[in-house]
Amino acid sequence: MKRRDFVKRATLSSFATLIGAEIVFGSNMLDGYQPLAIQDPDPFKMFQKNKEMVVLNDKPWNIEAQAHLLDDNITPNSAMFIRNNGLIPEGIDASTWTLTIDGESVITQKTYTLAELKTKFKQYSYQLTLECGGNGRSEFNPPAKGNQWTVGAVHCATWTGVRLKDVLEDAGIKEDAVYIGYHAVDEHLSRDPKKEPISRGAPMIKSLQDETLLAFKMNGEDIPLAHGYPLRLVAGGWPASVSGKWIERISIRNKVHDGTKMTGTAYRVPCEPVAPGETVKDEDMCIIESMPVKSLITYPKTGATIKKGKTLKIRGHAWAGELEVSKMEYSIDFGATWQICPIEKPANRLAWQHFSATVDFPKKGYYEVWARATDARGVAQPMLLPGWNPKGYLNNACHRIAIKVS
Ligand SMILES: Nc1nc2c(c(=O)[nH]1)N[C@H]1C(S)=C(S)[C@@H](COP(=O)(O)O)O[C@H]1N2
Numbered sequence: 001m002k003r004r005d006f007v008k009r010a011t012l013s014s015f016a017t018l019i020g021a022e023i024v025f026g027s028n029m030l031d032g033y034q035p036l037a038i039q040d041p042d043p044f045k046m047f048q049k050n051k052e053m054v055v056l057n058d059k060p061w062n063i064e065a066q067a068h069l070l071d072d073n074i075t076p077n078s079a080m081f082i083r084n085n086g087l088i089p090e091g092i093d094a095s096t097w098t099l100t101i102d103g104e105s106v107i108t109q110k111t112y113t114l115a116e117l118k119t120k121f122k123q124y125s126y127q128l129t130l131e132c133g134g135n136g137r138s139e140f141n142p143p144a145k146g147n148q149w150t151v152g153a154v155h156c157a158t159w160t161g162v163r164l165k166d167v168l169e170d171a172g173i174k175e176d177a178v179y180i181g182y183h184a185v186d187e188h189l190s191r192d193p194k195k196e197p198i199s200r201g202a203p204m205i206k207s208l209q210d211e212t213l214l215a216f217k218m219n220g221e222d223i224p225l226a227h228g229y230p231l232r233l234v235a236g237g238w239p240a241s242v243s244g245k246w247i248e249r250i251s252i253r254n255k256v257h258d259g260t261k262m263t264g265t266a267y268r269v270p271c272e273p274v275a276p277g278e279t280v281k282d283e284d285m286c287i288i289e290s291m292p293v294k295s296l297i298t299y300p301k302t303g304a305t306i307k308k309g310k311t312l313k314i315r316g317h318a319w320a321g322e323l324e325v326s327k328m329e330y331s332i333d334f335g336a337t338w339q340i341c342p343i344e345k346p347a348n349r350l351a352w353q354h355f356s357a358t359v360d361f362p363k364k365g366y367y368e369v370w371a372r373a374t375d376a377r378g379v380a381q382p383m384l385l386p387g388w389n390p391k392g393y394l395n396n397a398c399h400r401i402a403i404k405v406s
Pocket residue numbers: 080081082083084085086131132133184185186197198226227228239240241242243244245246
């Protein structure tokens with residue numbers, strides 16, 4: 001009963017903030033009623049996104065970037081894709097927020113306020129590539145259900161927080177620990193409080209990495225609400241679904257975490273390649289871990305026209321999950337020949353790397369520029385769609401842009 005009242009009051013005040021005025025008779029509104037003024041909200045204003053971002057779904061909110069919007073080395077909020085499985089929480093009060101560490105494999109269950117986290121543990125900042133496991137899903141055939149991401153479900157912002165490792169070790173990790181699982185406060189679409197929209201996690205080896213943070217800042221400011229304010233797990237290089245937003249509890253598990261979206265076809269792919277459309281048995285599916293090598297041409301925007309005799313500067317980013325990108329190439333002849341282009345070192349481990357090149361075109365006409373990255377183990381991006389899987393994950397095919405020389 002208490003929580004219900006609280007939610008209602010908090011909702012009223014967040015409605016008022018969105019509308020920009022007090023809702024005078026707001027206490028008469030039935031729980032769940034949405035004032036007309038926000039029934040059709042402007043997502044670009046609400047989330048402070050660039051107007052060229054593409055809304056894929058509004059219930060829940062899923063919004064993606066276009067390649068040219070991701071040109072910055074450090075992605076600003078305005079170009080960061082939003083991926084939600086449930087409803088963005090309302091009325092969050094950071095001053096009363098707590099994080100609990102529990103689970104079968106915790107030595108002492110502990111609860112920390114945000115202030116305690118910030119003062120008790122050393123703070124670190126890392127730039128981290130977070131890509132949705134379903135980025136590129138729109139190209140799979142037979143089509144995969146889910147948000148039809150094209151290329152824009154990736155970002156690389158700077159996150160500041162404390163190491164998950166330091167917090168877990170403070171509570172104490174039993175020897176039988178295998179995995180961590182996160183629990184967040186976003187509501188299931190059904191609004192059934194017993195259901196979690198998502199509760200994923202990572203093996204201990206990833207959880208204890210230096211770069212795996214419990215973050216409270218993004219690009220030097222409070223994390224925007226849609227990206228996990230006031231506390232977010234960030235695990236760069238792995239499917240971004242591991243990076244739980246609005247985290248209130250982390251369980252140290254003595255088995256692989258079995259929360260919502262850890263099983264079945266969710267964020268899992270066939271352990272061995274299968275034919276397109278094939279049904280795959282549960283026990284033949286494996287959890288996605290490090291993301292594959294990939295790159296994006298962020299300048300110019302596809303469709304650009306240049307004058308004959310002029311060279312074209314291209315640039316973009318490349319990333320490879322846990323690995324570094326060691327080679328970057330581009331092709332202007334549909335992949336028949338490839339030119340090497342310089343690739344910078346990452347700002348830190350798990351940050352994307354920048355490439356640029358000056359391209360010459362032999363004559364007037366239509367061209368495509370294709371980009372191909374190779375990781376430190378020598379694995380290159382495929383030119384065409386990689387292995388089909390039931391939910392359309394891990395499409396790391398080469399990115400292409402169209403260019404006309406006139
Ligand atoms: N609590 C919570 N965390 C979440 C999600 C969610 O729905 N709820 N979505 C996950 C998925 S699938 C992705 S791809 C990333 C997206 O992060 P972003 O919205 O900050 O870009 O958040 C992850 N963390």
